[in-house]
Amino acid sequence: MARTRVHNFFVSLDGYSAGETITLDKPIGGAERLFQHFDGRVIEGVHAVDDPITLDRALTSTWGQGIGAEIMGRGKFGPQTGPWTDEEWRGWWGDEPPFRTPVVVLTHHARESISFDNGTSFHFVDATPADALERARDLAGGKDVRIGGGASTVRQFLQADLIDFMHLVTVPIVLGRGVSIWDGLEEVQDRFAIESTTTKSGLVHHFWNRER
Amino acid sequence: MARTRVHNFFVSLDGYSAGETITLDKPIGGAERLFQHFDGRVIEGVHAVDDPITLDRALTSTWGQGIGAEIMGRGKFGPQTGPWTDEEWRGWWGDEPPFRTPVVVLTHHARESISFDNGTSFHFVDATPADALERARDLAGGKDVRIGGGASTVRQFLQADLIDFMHLVTVPIVLGRGVSIWDGLEEVQDRFAIESTTTKSGLVHHFWNRER
Numbered sequence: 001m002a003r004t005r006v007h008n009f010f011v012s013l014d015g016y017s018a019g020e021t022i023t024l025d026k027p028i029g030g031a032e033r034l035f036q037h038f039d040g041r042v043i044e045g046v047h048a049v050d051d052p053i054t055l056d057r058a059l060t061s062t063w064g065q066g067i068g069a070e071i072m073g074r075g076k077f078g079p080q081t082g083p084w085t086d087e088e089w090r091g092w093w094g095d096e097p098p099f100r101t102p103v104v105v106l107t108h109h110a111r112e113s114i115s116f117d118n119g120t121s122f123h124f125v126d127a128t129p130a131d132a133l134e135r136a137r138d139l140a141g142g143k144d145v146r147i148g149g150g151a152s153t154v155r156q157f158l159q160a161d162l163i164d165f166m167h168l169v170t171v172p173i174v175l176g177r178g179v180s181i182w183d184g185l186e187e188v189q190d191r192f193a194i195e196s197t198t199t200k201s202g203l204v205h206h207f208w209n210r211e212r
Numbered sequence: 213m214a215r216t217r218v219h220n221f222f223v224s225l226d227g228y229s230a231g232e233t234i235t236l237d238k239p240i241g242g243a244e245r246l247f248q249h250f251d252g253r254v255i256e257g258v259h260a261v262d263d264p265i266t267l268d269r270a271l272t273s274t275w276g277q278g279i280g281a282e283i284m285g286r287g288k289f290g291p292q293t294g295p296w297t298d299e300e301w302r303g304w305w306g307d308e309p310p311f312r313t314p315v316v317v318l319t320h321h322a323r324e325s326i327s328f329d330n331g332t333s334f335h336f337v338d339a340t341p342a343d344a345l346e347r348a349r350d351l352a353g354g355k356d357v358r359i360g361g362g363a364s365t366v367r368q369f370l371q372a373d374l375i376d377f378m379h380l381v382t383v384p385i386v387l388g389r390g391v392s393i394w395d396g397l398e399e400v401q402d403r404f405a406i407e408s409t410t411t412k413s414g415l416v417h418h419f420w421n422r423e424r
Contacts, residue, residue, distance in 0.1 A: 003263070047278020047356055051215070052421035053377050055409055058274045065273060066259020144259055165265050195412045197267055209264035 003144045004133060006154055006166040007063040008043070009181075010034040013170065016178030017151040022075045027092055028150075029075075031178050034171050037201050043098060055199040059167070068143025069136040070099055073153035074107040077122065083109050090114055091122065099148075102139035104132055106153060129160045151179040158188055166192075166208040215356045216345060218366055218378040219275040220255070221393075222246040225382065228390030229363040234287045239304055240362075241287075243390050246383050249413050255310060267411040271379070280355025281348040282311055285365035286319040289334065295321045302326055303334065311360075314351035316344050318365060341372045363391040370400055378404075378420040 011017045019029025043063040046053045078089050097120040104125050111124040136145045147157050192208040223229045231241025255275040258265045290301050309332040320338050327333040348357045359369045404420040
């Protein structure tokens with residue numbers, strides 16, 4: 001049975017995983033400090049970076065393994081809000097988006113799908129989490145579906161109990177403000193078996209596997 | 213620059229990573245207990261196994277990332293010793309060896325190469341570690357080379373200072389006998405920056421990156 005997975009989800013000690021307002025200059029809304037303890041989100045495999053091969057890199061490299069589609073919130077796709085006025089916007093990533101699979105973008109505003117030569121395509125969908133997941137599963141060809149964020153998208157899927165696996169990374173910083181991942185998720189941990197470990201960078205990696 | 217990497221190298225508390233005599237029934241020479249704390253060597257990616265996705269599985273799944281060729285000792289290829297009398301033997305793995313790259317098998321006894329449909333091929337080479345590595349690099353197409361074991365092969369490459377990265381896994385058991393990885397390697401750790409972490413299974417994962 002294909003899983004629904006969250007990967008490389010970085011959260012501050014006070015529970016924030018993004019800033020409040022995403023702009024062209026601040027694609028994580030000012031919460032870029034979350035990634036200062038780690039030199040990048042190595043999602044292509046440990047060989048894709050120069051030495052050294054760290055534990056952080058090894059753990060984050062599971063991002064794409066067996067993934068057939070992603071679901072993302074609109075804020076991850078771009079800084080625009082409301083009806084699309086600029087359909088020239090094709091995401092933050094230029095001609096080589098790293099996804100290499102179909103991607104469902106959650107938005108209330110319809111738009112034509114976009115395809116790239118490297119296997120990435122974006123499909124704009126106005127749907128509940130459950131319906132979006134069904135659409136993504138159709139696109140995933142039997143493989144797993146990744147919930148790609150941002151914070152409020154991950155929170156909605158956790159609230160709907162649609163997450164089978166989550167790789168959460170707690171970062172030893174206090175952001176003070178932003179989008180909290182945990183609002184409305186009291187006791188969410190009870191549905192999961194949780195394993196944690198530390199690395200030299202100060203990050204703590206948590207693997208949440210849903211109890212069956 | 214392509215690396216030379218060791219992955220998923222399981223060692224007991226007393227430094228043994230294989231038994232002394234490999235037979236058809238005991239491909240690790242009686243040291244199979246090394247793997248009892250872990251339900252398999254997940255080398256294809258975390259999606260290749262059923263739930264749960266554990267930290268152990270995530271870390272071991274880096275085995276194949278960016279690898280273009282492997283070097284193995286003869287004992288990993290089969291239980292035979294001396295001149296080849298049975299060229300029907302094509303390794304332990306049937307028609308689908310998991311390597312999917314060229315593999316250099318170190319042996320003093322010449323034999324024709326063997327190829328499989330899934331991209332695996334075995335090339336029998338009588339060479340020093342340095343010369344075998346040169347051969348493997350030719351076959352690897354610019355990608356990294358993995359030193360696949362067994363214990364004495366890894367030890368020889370460490371002694372020759374040819375290893376850039378090693379994922380060592382210490383297992384909380386005492387085997388009492390076998391092939392020691394550490395013989396003749398006093399102070400080998402001084403050449404590496406080492407990072408370690410623990411997981412729920414009791415395994416400790418050590419990432420050794422050669423100092424540049």
